[in-house]
Amino acid sequence: MGKLVLTTFVTLDGVYQAPGGPTEDPSGGFDQGGWSVPYGDEDFGRFMTEVFDHVGAFLLGRRTYDIFAAHWPRVTDPADPIAAKLNGLPKYVASSTLTDPGWAGTTVISGDLGKEVTALKERTDGELQVHGSGALAHSLLAQDLVDTVHLLTFPVVLGAGRRLFAEGAVPTAFRHTGGRITGAGVSIQSYDLVGRPAYGSYELPETA
Secondary structure (H helix, E strand, O other): OOOEEEEEEEEOOOEOOOOOOOOOOOHHHOOOOOOOHHHOOHHHHHHHHHHHOOEEEEEEEHHHHHHHHHHHHHOOOOOOHHHHHHHHOOEEEEOOOOOOOOOOOEEEEOOOHHHHHHHHHHHOOOEEEEEOOHHHHHHHHHOOOOOEEEEEEEOOOOOOOOEOOOOOOOOOEEEEEEEEEOOOOOEEEEEEEEEOOOOOOOOOOOOO
16 A cells, blocks of 8 residues: 655745745735745755655645646656656546546546545555645645655745644644755655654642
8 A cells, every 4th residue: 555645845934835936826815936946956856856756646736736737748858757757657636626637647536535545545556645735735634644744844934825734733743754954954854644642741740
């Protein structure tokens, strides 16, 4: 059974919205899109290539799917490790409105997310990877469907935008499995989901 791996870019204040360009997702009046681009150095590119080395299929939210579908089919260099995987491997998009996806190899899933994703994990040889797709990530995390998170934190605070772990997120504990810092200062940390958090106290016991 494959595992579901979420790779997501966030700011220091937890914003995931529109990392790759000003037109990616201006919803809610967000006008700071493209905040990750100045940090895209060789270290960053090397890590992303490593992530794509393990992929068996992709699971994407509708907005991320539309962004990817407008870009990656135009990257036809067979030596591009990311484009080759995105264009050649199965892609699943969670959407209740998309009916005729134009990107080859795409299947729309619109039923019960938990059942559909569990079935996808069982039949995927390699990782079922989610990239971006913040709204979908919220749903997957809420149902404990994510096995591993690659959290890339960029050294910038925006003060606005959609946040990955927002108020009302399901309390979740993770185990740190590895990390590195890129030359441009992006903190790349990997975590496996453990379950519910444990709690304790630093309070000193009362003396008699």
